[in-house]
Amino acid sequence: MGQRDKLILEQLERKIEPFRSARNIPAPEKGWLQAVRTALNMTLEQLGNRLGTSKQSAKAIEMREASGAISLKNLREAANAMDMQLVYGLVPKEGTVDQLVERKARALAEKIVRRTHHNMQLEDQGNSEERIRQAIDDLTDEIKREMRRSIWD
Numbered sequence: 001m002g003q004r005d006k007l008i009l010e011q012l013e014r015k016i017e018p019f020r021s022a023r024n025i026p027a028p029e030k031g032w033l034q035a036v037r038t039a040l041n042m043t044l045e046q047l048g049n050r051l052g053t054s055k056q057s058a059k060a061i062e063m064r065e066a067s068g069a070i071s072l073k074n075l076r077e078a079a080n081a082m083d084m085q086l087v088y089g090l091v092p093k094e095g096t097v098d099q100l101v102e103r104k105a106r107a108l109a110e111k112i113v114r115r116t117h118h119n120m121q122l123e124d125q126g127n128s129e130e131r132i133r134q135a136i137d138d139l140t141d142e143i144k145r146e147m148r149r150s151i152w153d
Contacts, residue, residue, distance in 0.1 A: 005147045013097055019089035031066035033078050040082060050081035101144060104151035109139035
């Protein structure tokens, strides 16, 4: 991984960090809009008025959010109508971005080294398990350093 790529990943890690704790918060079953609106004791008619639309349209927006079919633009507008702010981000499912890249690079390295080892075994030139693990470690480092796009194939 070049210095520029490393710097980009470090900046991304810093941006993601505040969102990391939110990954374990489940969305309310009927969506955030309805949960917040009802907690604020706001009616659908009031939300519709604040959005410049009807009560039925406000309900449709809530239903689209609950089903995952709402656009970020609509979600932001509905949040604004309730004097709320949409907070949006992406976080790795596990660990950090660097750990994600490490896992992907290691999986690719293992696939390449094991395939090569298998071919060498067919020619009666197999390596020891220790040598294979070292080759996987070395190739993992190389793949990370080069930030190969093939880790996503």
